[in-house]
Amino acid sequence: MGRGSLFDGLNRAQREAVEATEGPVLILAGAGTGKTRTVTYRMARLLQKGVDPANILAVTFTNKAANEMRERVGRLVRKKVAKALTVCTFHSLCVRILRQHIGWLGYKTNFTIAVGGDRDGLLRQLIVKHGATKEKVSPNDVMTEVSRRKNAGLPLGEIEDDLIRTIAMSYQKELRARNALDFDDLLLLGEKVVREHRDVRDACRDQWRYVTVDEFQDTNGLQMNLMQELVGAPHNICVVGDDDQSIYGWRGAQVENILSFEKFFPNPHVVTLEDNYRSTEAILSVANKVIACNPTRHEKLLNPTIMGGEKVVLMAMPGDDEEANWVADTIKGQVGPGQRTLEDFAVLFRTNTQIRRMELAMREQKIPYRLVGAQSFYDRREVRDVLAFLQVGANPESDVALLRILNAPPRGIGSGTATLLLEQSREAGTSVWAAMWDERFLAQLSGKAEGSVRNFTEQITRFSEALREGPKEAGDLLQRFLKEIDYMEWMMRSCKTSEETDQRREAVGELVTALSDSTTKGHSLQEYLDSAALDKEPEDDLDKKSGVTLITLHAAKGLEYLVVFLVGLEEGILPHQRSMEEGTKDEERRLFYVGITRAKEMLYLSYCGTRKKWGQLERCEPSCFIPEMDFDWVEEQDFEVMMNEEASGDELKDAFGGLRALLE
């Protein structure tokens, strides 16, 4: 690769960043300033200089970002070289480290990762057990507090609220007993093992000599500590981020990590990227004026390189139904041969629940769409079940998974037997699986229950052995196992619509395919299960689907679209009610800013006069962020006024007939 080609199309600041390969580097990159491009070129430059790809680590926050980064480096260097890089999320980095070294902390290396439903289920049980149902304790309350403390490095034993402390501590004990880790444990223990064990730390330092961290404004204290342990002298660490896009404060992110980077790694080479290549002047002017309202920030502007552009449209809507249909109609009107495609459009929401209404409108109007970050693929019931089967097959001692599938589909091991089983495992200090083999336990059961248990253990043993003998055929084996236990038939019986039936069948099919793909590529079963626990979607799933993108503001960070609709600009939604109560309105403003800067050519904003909440109509006020925009670049429209005008003109009557009918 010639030196000239590597630097083609980079501006001065970007080149400076690419060329600064040694020592700490801080890249302050505003939205759309070619951040990913700069980072990937920089990695290519390292490789060009002769750095071994195995010595390069890039850490991101989402799998999507990790995949994209790997893919883009892959365009610059040979495939084989790109493959040897370590590009992963903080969480999967920690899994890697822990799968090797967690023995130091007294866990077994085949620990399971407790996610979503399983974790909530456990909490629910514990809440009931401690008689806290009638008190206002929800799994979420406990989880929020547990997560907050783990990420801040504070002990659970010092939680003030007695009830929450008790539940939090037994939650932790329970996880521990089941050799399971939650998301926060991954970071907590990952950092701990690296900090406490010099050998581990040095092994990591020896392997990863050049480290890059993306979206650095979103790191929390734990992640910062981990990086400090991982990166020894000469501190070849490059961090990239933008304080204006810090939107994860609620998850413990510390903007100070990027604002005072030099405190952690002295004398960094600082590069600022301000030229924006993504959006029009119109869009950037609106964005700049809004974000300038935040009091504490690195003062900076996004400089447009695309001058002019269509004004940002601000639409007043009567209600959320009309809003959804208006979005769908507008998209329809702009898609066609020689015009835009569905993939050019994205609709951005503050909350997941808003997405439902939009989905309905899309279906009614037969517009294909893809959902990002709504209900994640891996949170679907059938998927969790099937993964649990696989997990148990891979390692029957995975208590969390085993308990999940104990009686799914029903096989005569009901809650009574399950309780006895759990007691047995606790008393004997063994896994649930081991308890199932205990003759003294089996003797306590009725003849029928005993038979059920023996049947089950025998079935699992066969499946497990088959997997061990032929790990490459895991996909087939799984499918055969599902057939053997009649899983699909049971699952289908609880489906209401044929659509649901298809979806579930499809989901399971996808899972089997993904598994087969993974093992064919030479990944172990454990690796597949890890990625399933940490990923939101199977690798390529999302990009393959075509259509309009429906996505939350949080999930949209880092992405861009030709045309963006940012809907629901109302008090209580953006800014969210809770942020006003908690005094985090600045973060909501940054969220608004992130949303605006996703748009390349055209931005539509809308707010409603009324909105349905819990089936009831409620009045809404326009967001307080609206007056903060630069109205030189905004065109205000009112849907009802517009409709009346259309109604009086004859030509367009038919085109909008459907919409008008809605209003009447």
Next chain:
DNA sequence: GTGTGACAATTTTTT
């Protein structure tokens, strides 16, 4: 032990 139906609670954002 399993399956059905009425009732209640739920909505911030993600790995």
Next chain:
DNA sequence: ATTGTCACAC
């Protein structure tokens, strides 16, 4: 409005 939980009947 949807989803899950609980009580009751088989």
